[in-house]
Amino acid sequence: MNLENKTLKELFDLVDKIGKKRYNRLTEQDFSNYKQYDHWRYINSNFGTGSTQESKDWVTDHSDSHCPICNIRYHKDNGRTIDHKLPRSKYPWLSMEFKNLWVICRDCNQEKGEMDWYEYERYIFIRYPKSYSDLRIYRPIQLIQLKKS
Numbered sequence: 001m002n003l004e005n006k007t008l009k010e011l012f013d014l015v016d017k018i019g020k021k022r023y024n025r026l027t028e029q030d031f032s033n034y035k036q037y038d039h040w041r042y043i044n045s046n047f048g049t050g051s052t053q054e055s056k057d058w059v060t061d062h063s064d065s066h067c068p069i070c071n072i073r074y075h076k077d078n079g080r081t082i083d084h085k086l087p088r089s090k091y092p093w094l095s096m097e098f099k100n101l102w103v104i105c106r107d108c109n110q111e112k113g114e115m116d117w118y119e120y121e122r123y124i125f126i127r128y129p130k131s132y133s134d135l136r137i138y139r140p141i142q143l144i145q146l147k148k149s
């Protein structure tokens with residue numbers, strides 16, 4: 001498909017179409033990998049949140065004082081959360097891949113929900129146009145290329 005001659009609107013329509021399609025059919029192996037990961041999350045942790053001292057340290061090391069999306073300063077009730085750039089529901093095998101994780105605020109995490117990455121970029125482009133160019137550095141390009149091959 002040649003994307004170069006398409007208008008922005010045509011590209012957005014395409015993203016919409018692709019993003020809404022559930023194109024990963026999970027295998028038995030995917031599920032068994034996922035169960036392993038899921039177990040790992042809860043080792044030494046508070047079972048309810050799945051947060052460990054290691055994950056708390058990781059969050060501190062990988063975040064600024066402000067959320068990279070909405071630019072609001074993190075505070076107690078709107079704290080830092082670890083988000084999966086490519087959502088766990090569609091990419092369970094990437095749920096413990098550190099390249100797939102980043103720190104954003106709770107509100108942004110909820111807004112993002114199960115959006116696929118490019119759906120999400122489109123959403124940011126419309127909702128937070130000032131943040132858009134800075135956010136492109138977070139693109140999980142390697143993971144997306146890995147998936148294609």
Ligand SMILES: [Zn+2]
Pocket residue numbers: 067068069070071072104105106107108109
């Ligand atoms: Zn935010």
